[in-house]
Amino acid sequence: AQAYTGPYYYLTANTQPTSIMFSIQAPSALAGKLITIYLTMPNGTVVSESTQLTSYPGGTVATAYIKWSYVPLGTYSWSISPSSFTYSSYGTTTTVSAQPSSGSFTLGANNGSITLSVVYTTKLDTVTFTESGLPSGVTWWVVLGGVNKSATAPNSIVFTNVPQGS
Numbered sequence: 001a002q003a004y005t006g007p008y009y010y011l012t013a014n015t016q017p018t019s020i021m022f023s024i025q026a027p028s029a030l031a032g033k034l035i036t037i038y039l040t041m042p043n044g045t046v047v048s049e050s051t052q053l054t055s056y057p058g059g060t061v062a063t064a065y066i067k068w069s070y071v072p073l074g075t076y077s078w079s080i081s082p083s084s085f086t087y088s089s090y091g092t093t094t095t096v097s098a099q100p101s102s103g104s105f106t107l108g109a110n111n112g113s114i115t116l117s118v119v120y121t122t123k124l125d126t127v128t129f130t131e132s133g134l135p136s137g138v139t140w141w142v143v144l145g146g147v148n149k150s151a152t153a154p155n156s157i158v159f160t161n162v163p164q165g166s
Helices: none
Strands: 019-027 034-040 046-052 061-069 074-081 084-089 092-099 102-107 113-121 124-129 139-144 147-152 157-163
Touching: 019 034, 019 074, 019 084, 019 092, 034 061, 046 061, 102 113, 139 157, 147 157
Parallel strands: 019 113
Antiparallel strands: 019 061, 034 046, 034 074, 074 102, 084 092, 092 113, 124 157, 139 147
């Protein structure tokens, strides 16, 4: 008998290691609270994963991570629950909301892994100040939350990402 000398063929799977990671941050006062991510797969199936926010002693931020691995390519939608928390710290009651609280994305051949960040923060607004009565060209200013901004009349002054209630 004669030994086989080839050619040899190797089969390799045409797969891509895919993953979806959610990185969640919140004030440390929320450590121990349960967070759930609901993920709608490309075929319409809804899966969920829950974890607790954790914080180191003396830390100001609580974090959590939720990861799905080896998921199919396609378009996904997601939401987080709860979308907001109300808590008391140092005698002040604060409500924080997940930013963003839902969304969608596509895993394709060129981006088989994605990390999404969710931050629980106070509601943020855009605040616009408009002057009236100043002569054109006169500089005017506003201080909001310790931030000083100026403009030349008749232009407005705009602050973005201002916590509600400030």
